[in-house]
Amino acid sequence: MNLLITGGAGFIGSNLVRLVAKQPEVRKIVNFDCLTYAGHLENLTGVEHPGYVFEKADLRDKYAVIRVVKQHDITHVMHLAAESHVDRSISGPGDFIQTNIVGTFHLLEACRDHWQGREGVKFHHVSTDEVYGSLGETGLFTETTSYAPNSPYSASKASSDMLVRAYHHTYGLPAVITNCSNNYGPYQFPEKLIPVVIQSILSRKAIPVYGDGLNVRDWLYVGDHVEALWLVLNQGRSGETYNIGGLNEKANLHLVELICDLVDEIKPSLGGGSRSLITFVKDRPGHDRRYAIDASKIERELGWQPAHTFESGIRETVAWYLNNIAWAAAVTGKIMA
Numbered sequence: 082m083n084l085l086i087t088g089g090a091g092f093i094g095s096n097l098v099r100l101v102a103k104q105p106e107v108r109k110i111v112n113f114d115c116l117t118y119a120g121h122l123e124n125l126t127g128v129e130h131p132g133y134v135f136e137k138a139d140l141r142d143k144y145a146v147i148r149v150v151k152q153h154d155i156t157h158v159m160h161l162a163a164e165s166h167v168d169r170s171i172s173g174p175g176d177f178i179q180t181n182i183v184g185t186f187h188l189l190e191a192c193r194d195h196w197q198g199r200e201g202v203k204f205h206h207v208s209t210d211e212v213y214g215s216l217g218e219t220g221l222f223t224e225t226t227s228y229a230p231n232s233p234y235s236a237s238k239a240s241s242d243m244l245v246r247a248y249h250h251t252y253g254l255p256a257v258i259t260n261c262s263n264n265y266g267p268y269q270f271p272e273k274l275i276p277v278v279i280q281s282i283l284s285r286k287a288i289p290v291y292g293d294g295l296n297v298r299d300w301l302y303v304g305d306h307v308e309a310l311w312l313v314l315n316q317g318r319s320g321e322t323y324n325i326g327g328l329n330e331k332a333n334l335h336l337v338e339l340i341c342d343l344v345d346e347i348k349p350s351l352g353g354g355s356r357s358l359i360t361f362v363k364d365r366p367g368h369d370r371r372y373a374i375d376a377s378k379i380e381r382e383l384g385w386q387p388a389h390t391f392e393s394g395i396r397e398t399v400a401w402y403l404n405n406i407a408w409a410a411a412v413t414g415k416i417m418a
Contacts, residue, residue, distance in 0.1 A: 088162030140184025266303030292364030294334025301327030326374025
């Protein structure tokens with residue numbers, strides 16, 4: 082297996098590279114990343130594999146994509162690279178269209194050309210539950226839920242999902258799609274909710290909570306997610322979609338309160354009382370009320386279940402950030418506006 086991982090210096094991507102580097106059947110790991118503000122080689126410190134190669138390149142450059150696929154004779158793709166922050170997509174949607182849609186098109190075209198008549202290849206497109214839109218108080222997203230994206234980010238991911246589906250059905254490209262719930266864990270860039278809360282507590286600054294704080298998300302530990310991704314690449318049926326969820330629905334406010342309590346417990350030297358930092362701010366436009374994934378298909382067909390409970394995963398995550406303050410300072414110092 083000559084495996085191309087796009088976005089391998091990002092949050093989920095770097096955790097995936099760490100997992101794949103331990104797999105004996107992988108001859109080559111090509112980490113394709115353009116190192117935007119959310120991609121950092123610091124995320125890969127300590128990774129060792131005899132066939133590991135880093136390619137600093139941009140999906141928007143079709144000639145760079147073609148070169149990498151051909152030069153490294155790529156046989157498998159795990160496509161994670163994407164602009165992914167909803168707030169940024171609201172203020173600047175152009176980058177999301179170019180990277181998430183056009184970039185995916187370039188990668189599909191490069192693989193279609195290189196894999197003509199070839200067997201034993203596969204394209205795994207990693208997506209999000211946000212493509213399904215918003216749920217009410219009940220119900221779950223399944224693989225057959227209609228797409229109803231509500232932000233430029235989710236619309237761009239829905240578009241890239243449809244491209245992958247079309248390339249499978251039109252050209253016979255061996256492809257699978259996974260849609261995951263909110264990830265958390267080590268190496269998440271400190272603009273997302275959980276690291277933002279921890280950073281705010283450490284600096285004793287206000288913790289911003291959108292609206293009434295009762296928007297609900299299904300939380301998935303990143304280590305469990307990458308295990309599922311690897312399983313789908315190897316055993317998932319081409320043409321299929323698999324939803325990956327953590328079975329952990331939490332309202333944002335309740336999650337923030339839990340993190341406050343954990344930091345106060347683990348690091349009492351801060352003085353406690355972190356819940357007093359919670360500050361409600363104006364809700365963001367198009368803020369989906371609830372996401373929740375039905376992950377029964379991947380459990381039924383591939384035998385996957387998350388290994389972490391939410392309680393064990395969030396405690397492990399908070400402890401990791403508290404023990405890696407230098408990492409957070411290094412990556413946040415590289416933010417590009």
